[in-house]
Amino acid sequence: MTPFRLAQRHSVPASTQKRAVVLLVLLVVFGAAAVLSFTVGARAISFNTVLTYLTGSENLGQTDAAVLSQRLVRTLWAAMVGAALALAGAGMQGVTRNPLGDPGILGVNAGASFAVVAGITFFSVQSTSAYAAWAFVGAAIASVLVYSLASLGRGGATPVKLALMGAAISAGLGSLTTALILQNQNALDSLRRWQVGTVAGARLEDLTPGAFLLLIGALILLSGAKTINNFALGDDVAASLGENVALKRLLMALAITLLVGTSVALAGPIAFIGLMAPHTVRALVGSDYRALLPLSALFGAVILILADTVGRVILPPQEVQVGVTTVIVGVPVFIYLVRRAKAVNL
Amino acid sequence: MSVSLTGREHLTQIRRAARKRPHLVLALLSLTLLGALAVRVLLGSYTVTIPDFFTLLSGGNLDHARGARYIVMEDKLPRAVLGALAGLAFGAAGAIFQLLLRNPLASPDIIGISTGASLGAVTAIVFFGLTGFSVSLFAIGFALVVALLIMLLSAGDTGAGNRFILMGIGVSALASSVISYLMSRISSSDAQTATLWMSGSLSNANWNRISILSLTLLILLPTVALLHRYLHALAVGDELAHGLGVRTHAVRWGFITLGVLLAAVATAATGPIAFVAFVSGPIARRLQGGPHSLTASALVGAIIVVLADFVGANLIPSGNLPVGILTGVAGAPLLIWLLARSQKEGKA
16 A cells, blocks of 8 residues: 555644634635626626625615626535535545545546436436536446556555546447447537536535535545544554544445546546645644545635636636636646655655 | 477577567558558449459550449549558557657647647638648647747656656647637638547548658658667667667657657648557557557558548448548547556556
């Protein structure tokens, strides 16, 4: 098994005080990001108008109200998906002991989006919860494939083997997805927008089932934070600490799959948040998953809200989808992580 | 005494056979490629007899079938030839990367070279409204820029192989998200063109394309053949190769450039035909039973593309499925099987 260097480097226990400071700062940044997400866009809206809207006052122009209700849904949506993906990424890093854990890199996003496209093509599924069900199955199959194939051979599932296997599975599923899309001309138009990863078309009525599923996944993962800490010590040590390693790992994997599958169903495949958020938080508060998981979720929400907001104004008059902005910010983080890690550990 | 002698003779025979086997396999692969080409050109939805084919090839016309000339000379033959040439290039490029990076999973499809080429093509189609040859030039240019970026990012450490792969995956993610962004912006008809190009298709094969690709390959493939012993020396390990007097750094970057060029010119001609570069090397090695052979891998690549195109054009009910879709769909399970086998044997 690969030593989890990135974790060890920061394994000095951070004081509760430091965690509280990080939490406070993140909450402030989250609030600021939410305000930006309300005010910035094709139609700029003043902070006062936003306050009026949020306090439920009636003195508001029709247009402003419509724009703001759309932005409210969009912000909630981005916060949920960002938090879910960050949690999933942190969980993957802990469960596979692989610093490069991310739903996009490990091919889980590709599995989920292929399943959704297949569901649309063959069974004309339409509701978000049906998307989520299909995405969950696809994500589960892809994660099992990637992990089991990467574990074969010398050295087990090393980061480079996991990443390569994820890329290979993504490529294979990508051409299957293209095959389906090419057969179905009508689907191409809507699918090529969804496939980028976007929160732009968010609707309020889809929010509840998605939020419910994400909450279940998040709760399972958060309650298993201590177990993930023990995983970091190695399977043998974890077992001697009284963990049922196989069962717990399966449970965690299910929670991660639920988070990824639902996120993909809600917003399309969005990569690299699962990489960025946990690693930044880990550098600040250390690798105790009891603090790392919730703080990563908060930071993931902040990143996705900001990515969405920046995407609205960066190339006017068009919007750049979050799926693109997160990758453009995330790849440098990935490159930094790879360059910093010792070659032996890859 | 006589028993041990026969035993020894037996051993020599086996050794001789083993030494002969690569050549035998190469000969068989060449024959198979010829057979595949014949199947592609002669059989299918419009069958042509061999004498008729030669009449058409020498410029004659068939009295009983006026359209035959067009179908064979402007559709079936160019598709077969372009497919074979692209397959040769993909197969050779894949084997080069696998040998160089000492990883059976390393191939230009995965480490971003093909994605770079696709980005170039989509840019050309979307921003400049280009078609045909100029799209290819963009594809080659972008593939080279992406490769250069990966090389720069992965430079400066002894474990360059793994780092190169990971940087490739990162850069590939970047390029493909830009592609998705562009794709979501463009008109439906442009999106059709771009999707078709990116799935890898031989449907726009013509003699112009073939002459460009074959001229480039006439320069690249002999260069690879001349230098390939350095590559094999490198494959045993950097230190050992250095001890043998090989300038490891120069050889490594030289071959990365050659591999990128091969993958890029082929991608430019046909679009990225998925998994051909990926599976050709392992299949060739399995057939030969010996070390990697670039020639065998190139031949396997050509056979795969030609046969897949035949299946896609004739045996799929909806008709004319792009060849890259077929190789992608068939390649993924094949790849998984190959990896499972080779990793169990500890070759990963």
